[in-house]
Amino acid sequence: MTTKVTTELEKLFDLSSQNDDIFTVCLTVDTGLEWQAVDECKLKICDNLRAFKDRGKIYFNVAFEDFPKILKLRSIDNVHIVGDVRYLEFDPENAELNLQRVIDSSHNYKQLKKCLNAWKSITKYPGKLYPTHQEYESAVSQYNVKKEENKNLIVEEKRGSRKRGCDPSLAKEDSILSYRVTCERNGKHTFDSSKIATIIGGELQDQYHWIVDLTSYQLEILSRVNNSEMILLLRVTNESLHRRNITYFGPTTLRxxxxxxxxxxxxxxxxxxxxxxxxxxxxxxxxxxxxxxxxxxxxxxxxxxxxxxxxxxxxxxxxxxxxxxxxxxxxxxxxxxxxxxxxxxxxxxxxxxxxxxxxxxxxxxxxxxxxxxxxxxxxxxxxxxxxxxxxxxxxxxxxxxxxxxxxxxxxxxxxxxxxxxxxxxxxxxxxxxxxxxxxxxxxxxxxxxxx
Ligand SMILES: C[S@@+](CC[C@H](N)C(=O)[O-])C[C@H]1O[C@@H](n2cnc3c(N)ncnc32)[C@H](O)[C@@H]1O
Incomplete structure (x- = not known):
């Protein structure tokens, strides 16, 4: 049995839960350059920012009004809002029990709505975040038509412009959110990453009636399982921020x-x-x-x-x-x-x-x-x-x-x-x-x- 230690991330997330205007963010950066990114955040967002780093990531709390500053940072690649952090005691052998724990936790994402609302506002997604079951049913029946439309919004996967999914701001007001869940794991588990992505994806669909779309999604949710810590992230950037400045690429172009x-x-x-x-x-x-x-x-x-x-x-x-x-x-x-x-x-x-x-x-x-x-x-x-x-x-x-x-x-x-x-x-x-x-x-x- 592993002993529960409150991680830095849990502490940050707990603090952000106490204020409707504060969010925990996860920014990605090339491994080794995390403290440089923290320095830029301190310089451009807040001098006494309390940040901590993981491999290739930095985490800190920000006020909602500071998101435009985050999206203008020059040192970081992708921005995520942390939607949930929790410790799950996984059994080393009982796979079924572990999966049930993941399901149970997904019924209990207390900050998720707050984070989804922030995501909608930051990404300027004009569509419906909380469609009714009826709206979902009628949207699904036109799903293939919609998917064809969405295809046109996906930027071609060419070098120099590789967007993930489609730009949420280009959605229509009556559109229903399309999403996908992916999972990254670190540590030994009785389950694989795709199983976790499927479980969380399914549970979210039951709760929110969104449309699953692995390619033309507007929202990407990333479940990061770090040993016993489960982190739920909502991706805000649909294209890495390093994709700027360069039009003509060479064999060794630096980000x-x-x-x-x-x-x-x-x-x-x-x-x-x-x-x-x-x-x-x-x-x-x-x-x-x-x-x-x-x-x-x-x-x-x-x-x-x-x-x-x-x-x-x-x-x-x-x-x-x-x-x-x-x-x-x-x-x-x-x-x-x-x-x-x-x-x-x-x-x-x-x-x-x-x-x-x-x-x-x-x-x-x-x-x-x-x-x-x-x-x-x-x-x-x-x-x-x-x-x-x-x-x-x-x-x-x-x-x-x-x-x-x-x-x-x-x-x-x-x-x-x-x-x-x-x-x-x-x-x-x-x-x-x-x-x-x-x-x-x-x-x-x-x-x-x-x-
Ligand atoms: C790793 S690449 C630089 C890539 C660059 N940072 C970019 O993003 O495109 C190294 C460069 O050093 C140049 N180089 C190699 N030997 C050189 C030399 N003696 N004098 C000047 N440039 C040289 C190469 O032509 C190559 O363009």
Whole structure:
């Protein structure tokens, strides 16, 4: 038997239950960047926000009036309203009993109506949330016709515009809510995820008379079973918020939300110059130009196609930015020593962009050049890479030039990556070169005297 401990989430949810205007929200973010997202929430929503993180998620309570601010955040992917949180003591063997517990709990979602009303208002869904059984019956009889109509509202599953279900705001006033329930599980259980989704979906249909639709749904309900904790989430975003800025995608296009988190790790200040020296299609410089308009943005790449793609992506936004795009090799940047404030970049990696064997040599070269041009003492670098071995070698070689302020393990689309925040030391580039030259001469002398 497991001992019941009140989790942070239960505490938050209990607090939100005591006030009709307060909601617990769950925001998703790339794993490893959760605290960056919390920092943005504190900055843009409320200074003393009490948030906590789980893998790839952050939770906190907000006032209803703050939802527009949440939907404008730059660091997060999806927004959910927490509709229920509870502890269920699952039996390690009795599957039937466990399923009955899930059914019983679904009869007792005390906050669900409050959350559904908020969902309707936030998503601007004009249709019926609480149809009568009769209304449901007549809607179901026209179901196939409606489904055909809904199909037109689903945005094609193309790269760059992958919406989930259909946009609730496009529904008609007399339409009856279409929905689906999905389930994510973590831990050992006597049931599988699809069983839980079916049970909760069925129970909700009995209670609310909604139309089940696995593809053209307006509302997605996610049941998250985390060992003994069951969380019910109502998805507010029908498209991840990272889908912005980029029209022309490349083989290694970075999500705009990750780009924002990387830039904010550098803590840019007004008037500073931010450079992405290996910009690919421009995700980082574009996000920087939009979100940090008081900075000057430069972007470069050595590949013609990357430069062209960046240009097209900037142009597609149809705005004027304080930015420039230059073709260069990051190993030979056209800047004076100690002249640039911030570099933020997503390093070449793997088969798609840079071979690992080459990276071992090139990363070191690149870091030395960045150390030359970034401002002494104040300059910052934020580097994202999947190639930890090569970056470790490069960091060892440049340890006198940079202080390592932060290292974050980031999981991006299932691939482990790492993000390094470096600050330039006071050692001038000449001093560094002199030390290197002296070491080389000493090594040569030692090896020749040993002959
Ligand atoms: C991981 S990709 C960057 C992807 C980019 N963040 C995006 O969202 O499209 C790395 C980029 O580094 C560029 N690159 C590789 N070696 C370079 C070099 N020596 N100088 C400049 N750019 C280089 C590649 O052409 C590639 O576009």
């Amino acid at each position: 705009a939300t990750v780009a924002y988190n990387l830039i904010s790790l550098a803590e840019p200040k007004p008037g500073e110059i931010i450079i992405d020296p290996m910009c690919g299609g421009g995700s980082i410089p574009i996000e920087a130009a939009i979100e940090f308009p008081e900075c000057y943005i430069l972007a470069g790449d050595n590949h013609d196609k990357a430069i062209e793609r960046s240009r097209l992506n900037f142009d597609a936004l149809n705005k004027s930015f304080k930015s420039n795009l230059i073709q260069w090799n990051v190993a030979y940047l056209p800047f004076k020593d100690s002249s640039i404030d911030v570099f933020v970049t997503d390093m070449p990696f793997g088969k798609r962009s840079g071979l690992k064997s080459d990276n071992r040599i090139f990363y070191k070269k690149y870091l030395i050049e960045l150390a030359r041009v970034v401002k002494l003492k104040h300059g910052r670098l934020v580097l994202l890479t999947y190639d930890r071995r090569s970056i470790t070698i490069a960091l060892q070689a440049t340890q006198d030039l940079f202080k390592q302020k932060k290292t974050l393990g980031v999981n991006m689309g299932g691939l482990p990556a790492a993000c390094y925040v470096l600050k330039r030391t006071n050692l001038t580039f000449e001093q560094f070169q002199t030390t290197i030259n002296n070491k080389t001469t000493k090594n040569k002398t030692n090896s020749s005297s040993g002959d």
